[in-house]
Amino acid sequence: MIRVDVVVRSDADIKFGGDVHQVRQYEQHLAGRADLKVVAFHPAMTLRPDAVVHYVNVDRPFDFLRTVELAGDRRIVVSPIHHSLPRTRRMRLAERGRGLRSLVDRIAPEAMREWLASGVRGAKSSPSRRESMASAANSVRAIAQVPKLWARVGRSLDRCSAVAVLASGEQRDLMVDTGWRGENARIIPNGKPGLSDVADMWEWSKRPISMITVGRIEPRKRSLELAQAAASKDARIVFAGSLGDERSTYAQQFLNLAESSPTVDYRGSISHDEVLRLMGQSRVLVNASWVEVQSLVDLEAAHLGTRVVSLPNGNSEEWLPDHVTYTPDFDLDQLVDTATAAASTSVGPGAPSYAWDWQRAADSLHALYLGS
Template structure:
């Protein structure tokens, strides 16, 4: 079986959780005998592939063209949805003019304004996919992709339930493929004594692209009057330079706050081992690969209640509201005082591995190609 996994144009320049998910899924599928290529093109030749695996209906403009291309060439499509509605974030979590506009405009017009603003700054972004945000519309592109998907691969039952609710459909052609961790790296570093990150021992760590959706500014505001050591790890997203300036101002004024732009994934596991709490006060997470990785290395978790976090972590994590600074601080305090994380750690190492994710993915592939 030959599979083409397609992703967003800035897959390499702006790595995120989806980057890790795709690369690790490819690695494990190949161990199961599947030939896998990755493409960032909109309309590649698919004649040598049995199926196409698309990723993400939140950043829809590329996925829409990729879906049209797959269907025009008669290929079945598996879709990793990576979905949660963005309206609450746009209305409450955005900053400046975008927050104001979100109170009066629907998501289609918000996305039109966003792409127009980017296009005025950089004419190089215009192509068939970005023009479609203006002409077809954000929601209609999502609906097209959903209606033409042969099998859905949500990260959680809650994610699929939310997709059905938001789009008014009852799609049952899905297999839940959970987010996962690299068990080999966990076992490699779990019992190794290492001093590389010793200065960050017992710190609070937040890993993710620097952007309003990840809500790092609220985290720093919540913890700036505490004695916690706080580490932010992540590249600054396009269009969030001013947001980062506000973050940098707080970091520069606090000797216990640190910023690391990027770190190799295997070293991140070493850093998690020394930290005490991983916090993701995001406006949505499904559930966030870094939370799984951190918990596998023994960190306590403070996470947003929005998204699929409760399905993954149950009573073993502490939850916050992203728009409530006191709630964020309270969740961090509770997580910091939790001493035994073995229940969650063992659950992740048993159920949430890339090996298991690849098995579920291959099962989905077989269903839509009848290659049993």
């Protein structure tokens, strides 16, 4: 049985995201065929000498470069989950409501911001003195990588065994942003939800929720701004998701608006099953996020027969052309208007024709582990 060390974000256990869900699905569907060991990144982490290294999330570029260094001559497979740098920069410039962090995000170049963030994460994930010293030493050494950081990432990707992108759009973004040649790219998208996940699809005419948006309440998702746009138009919308930072001005402004507006319905942090139930009762999923790659929420909503109206933030339209509508730009008033019009149609889109399930995705990944 092949051994694989899957290196994930140091905060993967406390900040759940699509990358964590993806890894859990691979663990489940490769059980008995691959010995997967999930390793939370740390600059002093130990990788098994005979294991393939599967690194997840190159948007932590210093973590990626350190992992490649530690991997040595091991086979390396990468799941980049990369967000376009121009869209990311646009998001940073709009950052508000989180104090010093928002200020740093707006004024610091992305490479320097990532260096600062990497150092903070390293300190937080170092419970022992030895790990703290290793993390500090790595930060000092890594500052030399700040100049031309993304070009360094591109060259390292070229040397990896395989890069498993979620969509051709992600491949293009990564090639443009880093100079990666893309010759070792393989497209392995996310799997569709299982049959049990779509059991409660409601008939279109009986769906009681016009619009819903799902995800953490945070600036990246533009939750507050979307709520403001919907409230100004008296458009009814349900929000489902935890507060990204309960103490932030951003979160408090959102809560105040949700409490005062008769059309903004905040359901709070709810279970995944409850999210699916609500999406199955909704006509339109609204995605106002600045950046996505292949949104799992979009994919789930489409398989529940729900239309998706989104800002042009990722690659959902590539896989779900009959279900996903992108607005021309990032204007939220236009997003709400488009979603309102989509919710008022008399016929829903039904379930999509989508060939990838998690077993097929896991099989394709397993082939990359084996070098085929």
